[in-house]
Amino acid sequence: MEFILDKMETKIEFFEAYDLTTLERKMEEQINMNKALLLDVHSVQHHVTFDPNRNKMLYTALIHYKVK
Numbered sequence: 001m002e003f004i005l006d007k008m009e010t011k012i013e014f015f016e017a018y019d020l021t022t023l024e025r026k027m028e029e030q031i032n033m034n035k036a037l038l039l040d041v042h043s044v045q046h047h048v049t050f051d052p053n054r055n056k057m058l059y060t061a062l063i064h065y066k067v068k
Contacts, residue, residue, distance in 0.1 A: 011039055011065040016058060018051075023059045030063070039065035 013030055017023035031041060046061040 007067065008037060008039065009067045010042075011037075013063050013065070014060070015063070016060045018054065018056050018058060020059055023061060027061060027063060034065050038068050040068050042066040 011034065015023055015026050015030075017026060027044075042064045044061060044063050046059065049058050049060070050056075051058040
């Protein structure tokens, strides 16, 4: 069995929720998990759009992480 230990230099994660509180909670949980991988937040992008199927606003976010 062979193990390959490569260092993760960059990572991108996407999030979505129908309210800001849930979106922020999801993002905060993942930010803390990625700190264990020695990844810091490099940039955050967020968008809001209307979902006509649910008749609600849909909040989305993208977080780009880079190695410390």
